[in-house]
Amino acid sequence: MEGGFHTDLVAALVALGGLAGLTGLALYAIRRAKAARRRQIEEVGAAVAAPRPKRRALRPEDVEGGAAEAEPPASKTPLSTAPWLAPSQPSPASVSPAAAPEPVSPEAPGPVPREALLSKASTAVLSIEPATPVGRPPSRVPSPLLVEKPRGPERLMPVRKRDVAALVPGLEPTRSGWVKRLGQLFAGKKELDPVLLDEIEKVLLTADIGVRTSQKLLSELREFLDKKAIKDPAAVWGYLRRRSVEILTMDAPAIDFAAAQPFVLLIIGVNGSGKTTTIGKLASKLQSEGKKVLLAAGDTFRAAATEQLEVWGAKVGALVVRGKDGGDPSSVVFDGVKRARSEDIDVVIADTAGRLHTKKNLMEELQKVRRVAGKALDGAPHETWLVIDATSGQNAIAQAQEFTKDMSVTGIVLTKLDGTAKGGVILGIADQLRIPVRYIGVGERVEDLREFEAEDFVEALFGEAPTGTEDVS
Ligand SMILES: Nc1nc2c(ncn2[C@@H]2O[C@H](COP(=O)(O)OP(=O)(O)OP(=O)(O)O)[C@@H](O)[C@H]2O)c(=O)[nH]1
Numbered sequence: 001m002e003g004g005f006h007t008d009l010v011a012a013l014v015a016l017g018g019l020a021g022l023t024g025l026a027l028y029a030i031r032r033a034k035a036a037r038r039r040q041i042e043e044v045g046a047a048v049a050a051p052r053p054k055r056r057a058l059r060p061e062d063v064e065g066g067a068a069e070a071e072p073p074a075s076k077t078p079l080s081t082a083p084w085l086a087p088s089q090p091s092p093a094s095v096s097p098a099a100a101p102e103p104v105s106p107e108a109p110g111p112v113p114r115e116a117l118l119s120k121a122s123t124a125v126l127s128i129e130p131a132t133p134v135g136r137p138p139s140r141v142p143s144p145l146l147v148e149k150p151r152g153p154e155r156l157m158p159v160r161k162r163d164v165a166a167l168v169p170g171l172e173p174t175r176s177g178w179v180k181r182l183g184q185l186f187a188g189k190k191e192l193d194p195v196l197l198d199e200i201e202k203v204l205l206t207a208d209i210g211v212r213t214s215q216k217l218l219s220e221l222r223e224f225l226d227k228k229a230i231k232d233p234a235a236v237w238g239y240l241r242r243r244s245v246e247i248l249t250m251d252a253p254a255i256d257f258a259a260a261q262p263f264v265l266l267i268i269g270v271n272g273s274g275k276t277t278t279i280g281k282l283a284s285k286l287q288s289e290g291k292k293v294l295l296a297a298g299d300t301f302r303a304a305a306t307e308q309l310e311v312w313g314a315k316v317g318a319l320v321v322r323g324k325d326g327g328d329p330s331s332v333v334f335d336g337v338k339r340a341r342s343e344d345i346d347v348v349i350a351d352t353a354g355r356l357h358t359k360k361n362l363m364e365e366l367q368k369v370r371r372v373a374g375k376a377l378d379g380a381p382h383e384t385w386l387v388i389d390a391t392s393g394q395n396a397i398a399q400a401q402e403f404t405k406d407m408s409v410t411g412i413v414l415t416k417l418d419g420t421a422k423g424g425v426i427l428g429i430a431d432q433l434r435i436p437v438r439y440i441g442v443g444e445r446v447e448d449l450r451e452f453e454a455e456d457f458v459e460a461l462f463g464e465a466p467t468g469t470e471d472v473s
Pocket residue numbers: 269270271272273274275276277278299305352353354355415416417418419440441442443444448
């Protein structure tokens with residue numbers, strides 16, 4: 001009996017011991033599992049909390065060369081389109097859909113393939129990458145719709161869209177004038193002879209290029225022909241084309257309207273040259289790129305001039321600052337720049353009354369406008385553009401020379417090229433003044449103001465080079 005009791009007791013103790021052991025094992029397993037889970041959570045937490053590289057959504061100023069550091073103010077027109085991206089085209093993947101622009105104006109330049117845009121920016125990473133597995137180092141966590149800010153000189157630069165076909169109709173009068181005559185001289189000629197050289201001289205001298213520039217081209221031509229004994233008319237044609245590009249190409253960086261806030265542009269020129277129209281077209285272009293533009297009605301001479309500017313302002317959605325009729329134009333420009341500063345405007349374009357370069361008092365008035373603009377904002381005006389009517393032919397060269405004596409002109413706008421065969425004047429102006437031509441007007445429509453690009457212009461003017469053309473230099 002007593003032995004049976006002991007056996008039961010031992011069995012009970014063994015069972016209890018087994019149970020305790022099992023419980024202990026179970027608790028140990030649970031603790032291990034919890035620890036493992038905690039480690040997992042900590043790893044993820046560390047990955048999330050670790051500082052991320054400086055990446056942020058692409059902003060327009062990144063591609064425009066604007067004030068990339070500054071947050072765009074809330075009051076600003078939403079913008080996300082660079083000049084080279086047509087508003088009507090889908091934005092690049094890097095631009096958040098929320099910031100996608102509404103087209104403002106129809107004349108925005110056409111799109112540039114995204115690949116082309118990217119190829120210019122070696123540091124830009126426009127990433128749409130698969131999600132990164134948890135636990136990877138944060139620096140390798142790609143984020144869709146984020147872009148690494150390009151650094152230094154390698155910032156995204158606009159890729160220029162070639163525009164030759166669009167220029168051809170506007171340049172038709174000049175193209176079918178002296179350029180055609182020049183081309184006809186070469187047609188069917190196998191060899192260059194002195195008679196042909198004389199004919200070339202005649203055409204160039206009547207081409208409104210100006211006597212000086214024509215003579216220069218001819219003497220260069222003779223020199224090359226003597227030296228290299230080149231008899232091939234096609235080579236001469238090629239030479240004239242190439243020299244034209246060289247004359248029209250200036251060592252001047254593209255205008256960066258984001259270089260100042262606001263960027264102040266003063267427009268000057270003789271009566272009726274196309275100043276106000278150019279201002280309207282340019283304002284439309286800039287607004288469509290997302291910039292806020294203010295127009296200063298510095299032509300206080302004619303009441304109709306201010307109204308004309310106001311019509312443009314309303315059309316393109318730009319603010320217009322006006323003064324009293326007959327008032328001091330410099331005070332209008334001063335008010336315009338001040339207002340632009342307080343309202344976060346990007347570009348101020350100041351109109352002025354047309355004037356003859358021969359009128360000393362009127363030229364002094366312009367100088368005052370310049371000085372006063374500088375009082376409203378250090379460094380203003382950042383550019384002063386002389387608007388020249390191409391129909392005035394060689395007189396335009398004389399005009400430009402006079403204006404540049406009194407004013408520091410930084411750019412030329414040549415208007416009305418569509419209405420004249422005197423487009424050659426552009427060569428004379430560029431050659432003799434060495435001031436960059438910034439825009440050309442090839443019609444009255446808002447889209448007829450075209451950014452000037454020497455090669456496109458020459459190609460549109462001369463057409464395709466005859467077969468067999470080679471450089472004589
Ligand atoms: N065909 C053509 N006409 C132009 C062009 N640019 C301007 N015009 C026309 O030229 C005329 C004069 O233009 P405006 O802009 O008023 O000239 P403005 O220099 O401001 O004139 P003022 O203020 O009187 O000195 C207008 O009828 C314009 O439509 C152009 O590129 N081509």
